[in-house]
Amino acid sequence: MVRRPSAAMGWAVLAATAGAIQQPLKSWARVSTTAGETAIWANVVSLVLGLALAAVIGAAVIRAVILLAPEKARLRLGRDEAWLFVLFLQIVPILLAFSLIFLGLQSLFTALAGHAISPGPPVILALAIAVVGAGVLQVRLCLAGPMSVAHGRPRFLASWKLTRGRFWPILATLVLAALLALVVTTIGGVIVGIAELRLTNLGVARASASGALAVSLTPGGLAVGALRGLVSLLFIVIQAAPPAVIYRDLQGEEPADQAAVFD
Numbered sequence: 001m002v003r004r005p006s007a008a009m010g011w012a013v014l015a016a017t018a019g020a021i022q023q024p025l026k027s028w029a030r031v032s033t034t035a036g037e038t039a040i041w042a043n044v045v046s047l048v049l050g051l052a053l054a055a056v057i058g059a060a061v062i063r064a065v066i067l068l069a070p071e072k073a074r075l076r077l078g079r080d081e082a083w084l085f086v087l088f089l090q091i092v093p094i095l096l097a098f099s100l101i102f103l104g105l106q107s108l109f110t111a112l113a114g115h116a117i118s119p120g121p122p123v124i125l126a127l128a129i130a131v132v133g134a135g136v137l138q139v140r141l142c143l144a145g146p147m148s149v150a151h152g153r154p155r156f157l158a159s160w161k162l163t164r165g166r167f168w169p170i171l172a173t174l175v176l177a178a179l180l181a182l183v184v185t186t187i188g189g190v191i192v193g194i195a196e197l198r199l200t201n202l203g204v205a206r207a208s209a210s211g212a213l214a215v216s217l218t219p220g221g222l223a224v225g226a227l228r229g230l231v232s233l234l235f236i237v238i239q240a241a242p243p244a245v246i247y248r249d250l251q252g253e254e255p256a257d258q259a260a261v262f263d
Contacts, residue, residue: 018050018232022225022229023228025045063149080152084149099130143158143243143246146243146246185231199223
């Protein structure tokens with residue numbers, strides 16, 4: 001990306017713009033929820049916009065990494081982005097399913113335990129099972145994005161097959177990426193929080209949904225949204241690059257050679 005500063009600038013402009021658009025939606029939803037009102041539409045629009053941003057930037061990252069061509073990092077809206085967006089949409093119900101599994105297991109373990117023990121252990125056990133299941137699914141399907149972009153169609157089963165026998169090395173890579181993303185987003189969150197305190201009137205914003213909307217549309221509010229968008233950009237890049245690198249190293253090789261990629 002150092003050789004293509006224009007591409008990086010394009011990513012930043014897109015992310016900042018998306019963040020500025022999301023800012024009033026998130027403010028409205030947050031204050032409305034606190035007041036006991038419903039703002040489902042605001043949450044849905046914000047979610048779709050976030051997924052679209054992740055698809056556009058994620059596809060650019062994947063193309064640049066797989067093809068080893070920085071010029072492929074330019075933004076565009078086409079087949080690659082559409083497939084990634086569909087892929088991300090399919091992840092949402094999967095996450096909801098794991099949430100339901102967690103709640104179901106929690107209820108089951110609590111019922112089986114009765115009043116003999118505190119509610120803590122059933123919750124911990126249910127959470128552990130849900131986290132392990134989600135982790136396995138994440139590792140086995142982590143190459144679906146790069147493979148979908150490379151082949152021009154969804155590649156869920158192909159990702160499952162290609163990651164077979166490589167669970168632990170891939171898991172270690174994804175955990176390191178997640179830790180880096182956590183550090184970056186935490187620092188970014190602190191910066192955004194400071195900017196919000198200095199650039200917006202939080203008293204007015206927290207008073208009502210209309211006040212939150214008005215404050216979020218001020219120059220200071222839009223600037224805060226843009227900063228949030230830039231933090232999201234860093235998160236997307238950190239999450240999209242490792243699977244693309246793994247797939248780039250695995251594609252086109254014999255199975256015997258693929259196993260040595262992490263050696």
